[in-house]
Amino acid sequence: MEHPLYITNSLTRTKEQFIPINSPFVGMYVCGPTVYGSPHLGHARPYTTFDILSRYLRHLGYKVRYVRNITDVGHLENDADEGEDKIAKKARLEQLEPMEIVELYTSQFHDAMRALNNNHVSIEPRASGHIIEQVEMIKKIIANGYAYESNGSVYLDVVKYNVDYPYGELSGRVVEELLAGAGNEKRELEGQEEKRNAPDFALWKKASLEHIMRWPSPWSDGFPGWHIECSAMSAKYLGTTFDIHGGGMDLLFPHHEGEIAQSKSCNGVSPVKYWMHNNMITINGQKMGKSLGNFINLEQFFDGSHPLLLQAYNGMTIRFFLMQAHYRSPLDFSNEGLQAAEKALQRIMNSVDLIEKLKPADSSTVDVSSISNACYAAMNDDMNTAIVISHLFEMVRIVNSAYAGTEKVTSDDIESLRKLSNTFVFEILGLQNEKEQSSASETDGLMQLIISMRATARNNKDFATSDKIRDELLKLNIRLKDEKDTVTWVKE
RNA sequence: GGUCCUGUGGCCGAGUGGUUAGGCUCAGCUCUGCAAAAGCUGCUACAGCGGUUCAAGUCCGCUCGGGACCUCCA
Numbered sequence: 001m002e003h004p005l006y007i008t009n010s011l012t013r014t015k016e017q018f019i020p021i022n023s024p025f026v027g028m029y030v031c032g033p034t035v036y037g038s039p040h041l042g043h044a045r046p047y048t049t050f051d052i053l054s055r056y057l058r059h060l061g062y063k064v065r066y067v068r069n070i071t072d073v074g075h076l077e078n079d080a081d082e083g084e085d086k087i088a089k090k091a092r093l094e095q096l097e098p099m100e101i102v103e104l105y106t107s108q109f110h111d112a113m114r115a116l117n118n119n120h121v122s123i124e125p126r127a128s129g130h131i132i133e134q135v136e137m138i139k140k141i142i143a144n145g146y147a148y149e150s151n152g153s154v155y156l157d158v159v160k161y162n163v164d165y166p167y168g169e170l171s172g173r174v175v176e177e178l179l180a181g182a183g184n185e186k187r188e189l190e191g192q193e194e195k196r197n198a199p200d201f202a203l204w205k206k207a208s209l210e211h212i213m214r215w216p217s218p219w220s221d222g223f224p225g226w227h228i229e230c231s232a233m234s235a236k237y238l239g240t241t242f243d244i245h246g247g248g249m250d251l252l253f254p255h256h257e258g259e260i261a262q263s264k265s266c267n268g269v270s271p272v273k274y275w276m277h278n279n280m281i282t283i284n285g286q287k288m289g290k291s292l293g294n295f296i297n298l299e300q301f302f303d304g305s306h307p308l309l310l311q312a313y314n315g316m317t318i319r320f321f322l323m324q325a326h327y328r329s330p331l332d333f334s335n336e337g338l339q340a341a342e343k344a345l346q347r348i349m350n351s352v353d354l355i356e357k358l359k360p361a362d363s364s365t366v367d368v369s370s371i372s373n374a375c376y377a378a379m380n381d382d383m384n385t386a387i388v389i390s391h392l393f394e395m396v397r398i399v400n401s402a403y404a405g406t407e408k409v410t411s412d413d414i415e416s417l418r419k420l421s422n423t424f425v426f427e428i429l430g431l432q433n434e435k436e437q438s439s440a441s442e443t444d445g446l447m448q449l450i451i452s453m454r455a456t457a458r459n460n461k462d463f464a465t466s467d468k469i470r471d472e473l474l475k476l477n478i479r480l481k482d483e484k485d486t487v488t489w490v491k492e
Numbered sequence: 493g494g495u496c497c498u499g500u501g502g503c504c505g506a507g508u509g510g511u512u513a514g515g516c517u518c519a520g521c522u523c524u525g526c527a528a529a530a531g532c533u534g535c536u537a538c539a540g541c542g543g544u545u546c547a548a549g550u551c552c553g554c555u556c557g558g559g560a561c562c563u564c565c566a
Contacts, residue, residue: 033566046566172495248566285558289565324515325505330559337504340516386506390514400530463525481529
């Protein structure tokens with residue numbers, strides 16, 4: 001490809017050039033949400049990050065299959081209720097069927113992703129729909145000698161695995177230390193007595209009597225272990241070795257390490273060429289997460305209902321807020337940051353609209369192509385969207401200046417600007433212009449009428465009337481702009 | 493305790509050893525009936541100490557601070 005893309009591979013901890021296994025095809029898997037709660041701001045980060053990656057790969061000409069799963073089989077909780085399925089527990093609390101809960105939160109997740117414009121996935125497989133594949137995979141791992149059954153549950157034998165393969169290659173964990181239980185002195189982990197060794201993890205769990213979500217298997221009526229779904233579904237849709245696996249940094253261990261161990265012990269090959277991890281969103285410097293109870297739901301951002309929010313923020317503002325930081329840096333939530341993002345985004349969108357109103361000149365005083373090149377360079381450098389945006393503001397300056405008459409653009413320049421904004425603002429960064437919704441022509445006709453009436457008042461120096469029109473419109477979130485010899489309006 | 497990340501100007505945040513990131517805020521100017529918008533200009537930086545180097549925010553060491561993972565988590 002003309003523009004070599006470099007990405008940070010967590011496996012090697014270095015920036016590597018991205019070279020697909022079977023160009024032009026690219027397989028990409030991202031760990032989806034566990035749908036037992038409303039999606040929160042933390043969810044926005046990985047799905048936005050990898051949405052942009054998939055967009056960029058497609059833009060570069062690759063045929064991308066992007067798989068993002070839904071985890072709806074529930075996992076063990078290690079608090080009071082031993083061995084109880086999270087989803088089943090929630091169901092009892094709300095007196096709903098487990099699958100009703102799953103449906104509700106899946107739907108909420110989709111709504112939130114739509115607002116963030118993150119719905120460009122190719123396949124969204126559900127764990128509950130792939131029990132057979134998971135069972136088959138477990139059978140094979142047992143046959144290969146890397147797993148054992150114990151009291152109806154099946155565990156991966158990490159010690160045995162570690163003899164043939166290096167366990168911990170992704171996370172840097174050392175089996176000897178895990179065996180010694182370093183750091184776990186104060187923890188009471190569930191199901192330890194069934195395991196041969198502490199680092200072993202469940203591939204299949206026997207369901208207790210009160211456990212509602214359960215499926216038959218050769219070992220027991222039960223449910224799959226946490227890591228096996230991703231291994232089974234990624235292998236099914238992307239093959240036993242695929243290009244990119246993404247997710248939050250908090251999944252690096254044990255989840256992704258477990259995936260590697262399962263896949264290798266089943267298929268004998270490394271499942272993933274490039275592992276990518278986004279950093280966490282923090283609030284007051286601390287990770288925003290379910291377990292800490294300090295998260296803000298995306299829905300609450302959209303309607304501004306959370307007490308920590310000074311106002312509502314729409315999906316595009318949140319998307320832009322995320323993109324102003326690099327995906328591998330931690331990002332701290334703040335109203336100030338969101339408000340700044342909202343204004344900045346508005347400036348970009350206003351400027352994009354202005355491109356269509358530019359008058360071409362015979363000569364040019366600007367250099368649009370260098371902006372485009374700089375944007376590509378930034379994307380190629382581990383998807384540095386923050387830098388892309390900084391260059392887009394140079395585009396904003398050029399457009400605004402050209403409109404104001406302090407810069408000159410040729411018709412070729414205008415075409416380049418149009419292409420630049422279409423490519424980067426909309427296609428790659430996936431931003432949407434949210435103002436263009438209402439029945440355009442009718443509203444525009446009404447506005448022209450109002451604007452001309454106000455112009456008459458102004459010509460008569462009847463500023464009381466003209467200001468009233470402007471102020472009342474502003475209350476309806478319509479802002480008038482008195483420019484040199486014309487008046488324009490924007491909906492806010 | 494182990495592994496790893498991190499500390500940038502009023503705020504948010506980029507930064508591959510050598511030239512202005514960018515945004516938001518604030519101040520001044522231009523435009524304007526006024527305002528808004530837009531343009532121009534300006535403002536305050538690299539936690540501390542020491543080292544390597546012709547040159548360090550950018551590499552190394554130490555100190556202090558913050559965080560992640562080691563348990564369900566995006």
